[in-house]
Amino acid sequence: MTNYALTNSARPSFALMNLAMTSDVVGSGGGTGGSEVFADGNDDRERLARAGLSRVVEPGDLAALKAFDGMSALEIWDRLRQKSSGLERWSTRLAEVDPQRDLERAAAAGARFVIPGDDEWPDDVEVLAEAGQLTRRAGVPFGLWVRGRGHLREALTRSASVVGARACSSYGEHVAAELSAGLADSGVTVVSGGAFGIDAAAHRGALAACGTTIAVLACGVDVSYPKRNAALLSRVAEQGLVVAELPPGCSPTKLRFLARNRLIAAATQGTVVIEAAIRSGALNTAGWAEQCGRAVLAVPGPVTSRMSAGSHLLVRERNAVLATSVADIIEAISPYGTGLTQPPRAPQSLTDTLDPDLQRTLDAVPVHTPAPATRIAVTAGLDLPTTHQSLEALTALSLITQTPTGWHLPPAHVALGRGQEGGA
Structure with missing residues (x-):
C-alpha cells in the first residue's frame, strides 16, 4: 500500500488510494457529509476537501481566489457545504460533488490525488501564488490528479516543457521529436500537453529515447483527449505520468486549456516553443513561464512560415533564448554556472x-x-x-x-x- 503525506509533520497511509480501497472504507458520507475515517484510523478531511474543491471550483478561477483569500482548503470546503452567504456562485456543482467517489474512480484508473504536503507534491507550482494572472486564470491548484507509476516531484526536478502548434509542419514535428529525444537522453523530463502536433511529437520523441515524459491535460486523467491520442497517452502513463488539475471524467474547455498552461510552465525549469502562430496557446504557456521566472526558449523556423511567427516574436521582443540544439535548452534550464555550452565553431584546418x-x-x-x-x-x-x-x-x-x-x-x-x- 502506498503512503501519501498529509502534512509535513504527519504522514499517515491513505488507504483510499489503494486499488482495493472500497473494502477499506469505514463509514461513508460522500462529499457532503462529515469527516472521512478509513480503516487505518486516519482522518483525511483535507484530501477529501481538496478533491471536492477540484470539482467545484474551475482551475485558476479568479473569483474563487478573491472569495477564498486567506482560507485553508478545509475552511473553504466547510463554508461551501454550509452554504455561507456570498458563495452561491459554486452552489450548483456542490450538490453533485462526491470527493470520495472521485478518489475511487481515480484509483480504478490507476491514478492518485496528490496534494500539498505529500512527498510527491511538486513544490515548484507554488510559484503560481505570486505569479499574478494571465488570460483570467491564476493561482495554485488544490491538488493534482496523477496517473502513472512515476514519482511526480522527482520527475519534475530536471524538466523542460516542449510546446507548439497543433497543426504543425513536418519541420516542426521533426525538430520537436529530435530535441525531446535528446533531452530525454540527457536525463531531462519532457513535459507537454498531450495534444496533436508539437505536443505529440515531443512525447513520442521522449518515449523513443526511453526517457520520462509527462502529459498535463485540460481534462480528467482518465479521459483521452484528443481521442486519437489515446494510445499515446497510455504509453505516456506507462513510461511517465499523466497529470491533471481536474478530477476524473471532466472534459476540456477553452479556459481549462489556458489554466492547464500555467501548470506546464510553473512545474518545469523552462519552456521551449516550437512553431507558434502570433495567436497561440503555446505563447500563453511562454507568458506563464515568464511570469513564473522560468526560462523561455524559441526554436527558429522559416521566415516565410506563419507557424513560426510567434516563435520569432518571442526572440525579437520578449528576450526568449534562441534554441537550436539540446545543449541550448540544457544550458537555459540549468542552475547558473552549470550546463554551459560553447558557441558552435567551424573545425580548424x-x-x-x-x-x-x-x-x-x-x-x-x-x-x-x-x-x-x-x-x-x-x-x-x-x-x-x-x-x-x-x-x-x-x-x-x-x-x-x-x-x-x-x-x-x-x-x-x-x-x-x-x-x-x-x-x-
Missing part, C-alpha cells in the same frame, strides 16, 4: 594555424602551372629569402608540391578549394 608569411606564400602559389620562387615572391609581396623559407616549410607540410620548374598546389588542395582552405 591546418592552414588556419599558419603564420601570416606562410599564409601569404601559400595564397601566391599557383593552382596548376608551377611557378618559380621569384614569381611567387612578387605575388606574395615578400622578399625572396622569406619566400624560399616559406616554400620549404609549406612543402614539408605537404601543402604545396615542388617540381623542377617551381611550385604548385597538390591535387587534394585544389579539390578543397584555395578560398575555402586559405581563407581568401
Whole structure:
C-alpha cells in the first residue's frame, strides 16, 4: 500500500488510494457529509476537501481566489457545504460533488490525488501564488490528479516543457521529436500537453529515447483527449505520468486549456516553443513561464512560415533564448554556472594555424602551372629569402608540391578549394 503525506509533520497511509480501497472504507458520507475515517484510523478531511474543491471550483478561477483569500482548503470546503452567504456562485456543482467517489474512480484508473504536503507534491507550482494572472486564470491548484507509476516531484526536478502548434509542419514535428529525444537522453523530463502536433511529437520523441515524459491535460486523467491520442497517452502513463488539475471524467474547455498552461510552465525549469502562430496557446504557456521566472526558449523556423511567427516574436521582443540544439535548452534550464555550452565553431584546418608569411606564400602559389620562387615572391609581396623559407616549410607540410620548374598546389588542395582552405 502506498503512503501519501498529509502534512509535513504527519504522514499517515491513505488507504483510499489503494486499488482495493472500497473494502477499506469505514463509514461513508460522500462529499457532503462529515469527516472521512478509513480503516487505518486516519482522518483525511483535507484530501477529501481538496478533491471536492477540484470539482467545484474551475482551475485558476479568479473569483474563487478573491472569495477564498486567506482560507485553508478545509475552511473553504466547510463554508461551501454550509452554504455561507456570498458563495452561491459554486452552489450548483456542490450538490453533485462526491470527493470520495472521485478518489475511487481515480484509483480504478490507476491514478492518485496528490496534494500539498505529500512527498510527491511538486513544490515548484507554488510559484503560481505570486505569479499574478494571465488570460483570467491564476493561482495554485488544490491538488493534482496523477496517473502513472512515476514519482511526480522527482520527475519534475530536471524538466523542460516542449510546446507548439497543433497543426504543425513536418519541420516542426521533426525538430520537436529530435530535441525531446535528446533531452530525454540527457536525463531531462519532457513535459507537454498531450495534444496533436508539437505536443505529440515531443512525447513520442521522449518515449523513443526511453526517457520520462509527462502529459498535463485540460481534462480528467482518465479521459483521452484528443481521442486519437489515446494510445499515446497510455504509453505516456506507462513510461511517465499523466497529470491533471481536474478530477476524473471532466472534459476540456477553452479556459481549462489556458489554466492547464500555467501548470506546464510553473512545474518545469523552462519552456521551449516550437512553431507558434502570433495567436497561440503555446505563447500563453511562454507568458506563464515568464511570469513564473522560468526560462523561455524559441526554436527558429522559416521566415516565410506563419507557424513560426510567434516563435520569432518571442526572440525579437520578449528576450526568449534562441534554441537550436539540446545543449541550448540544457544550458537555459540549468542552475547558473552549470550546463554551459560553447558557441558552435567551424573545425580548424591546418592552414588556419599558419603564420601570416606562410599564409601569404601559400595564397601566391599557383593552382596548376608551377611557378618559380621569384614569381611567387612578387605575388606574395615578400622578399625572396622569406619566400624560399616559406616554400620549404609549406612543402614539408605537404601543402604545396615542388617540381623542377617551381611550385604548385597538390591535387587534394585544389579539390578543397584555395578560398575555402586559405581563407581568401
